Amino acid sequence: xxxxxxxxxxxxxxxxxxxxxxxxxxxxxxxxxxxxxxxxxxxxxxxxxxxxxxxxxxxxxxxxxxxxxxxxxxxxxxxxxxxxxxxxxxxxxxxxxxxxxxxxxxxxxxxxxxxxxxxxxxxxxxxxxxxxx
Numbered sequence: 001x002x003x004x005x006x007x008x009x010x011x012x013x014x015x016x017x018x019x020x021x022x023x024x025x026x027x028x029x030x031x032x033x034x035x036x037x038x039x040x041x042x043x044x045x046x047x048x049x050x051x052x053x054x055x056x057x058x059x060x061x062x063x064x065x066x067x068x069x070x071x072x073x074x075x076x077x078x079x080x081x082x083x084x085x086x087x088x089x090x091x092x093x094x095x096x097x098x099x100x101x102x103x104x105x106x107x108x109x110x111x112x113x114x115x116x117x118x119x120x121x122x123x124x125x126x127x128x129x130x131x132x133x
Contacts, residue, residue, distance in 0.1 A: 004133075006126045012115025013101060014043070016122060020130045022046075023123035025116065029100040041097050047081075048120050052113050054081035058094040059109050061085055 006018040014027040023045035030038040043051050058079035065087050069075050074088030084095040086102065093104030103109050 004130065006130065008122070010115045010119060012112045014115070016119045018123050018126040018130065020127055023119070023127065025119055027096065027101065039097070039100070041100065043096075043116070045120070045123055048116050051081055052116055054079065054083060055094060055103070055109060055113060058083050058085055059103070062087070062094050 003020065006016075008016045008018075010016055010025065014025045017024050017026050025043040025045075025048075027041040027043075028038055029041070061079065062085050065075060065077075065085060069087045074086075074090070076084055076086045076088075079085045079094060082097055084098055086092050086095060086099065091099035091102040093102035094109070095102045103112060
């Protein structure tokens with residue numbers, strides 16, 4: 001019986017990782033100047049719909065805050081699913097974690113969500129294939 005991990009880069013950033021039993025989207029963000037350890041963010045396949053909803057809800061809140069926060073001001077707050085909503089100069093947008101992968105346009109938001117939907121369709125196909133090995 002074969003056990004292995006299938007990996008595929010996703011256009012939304014991150015990497016789809018699939019085993020027979022589970023799947024996830026894996027992100028690695030390097031440290032600020034490459035000397036520091038980076039961080040890993042995992043989006044479990046079982047939680048993908050929660051992440052899609054969280055991106056949409058956090059985006060709506062980001063848009064409201066962007067309109068309300070005075071120009072030149074900075075603001076950040078926790079969002080749903082461990083995300084961060086940031087207004088100001090540094091990593092503005094909806095970040096998957098801390099200041100990583102800021103989404104600050106509808107096009108970026110749609111690219112991430114479509115990547116997650118693709119992963120949710122692709123992973124079961126790969127699992128079926130892995131199960132037949």
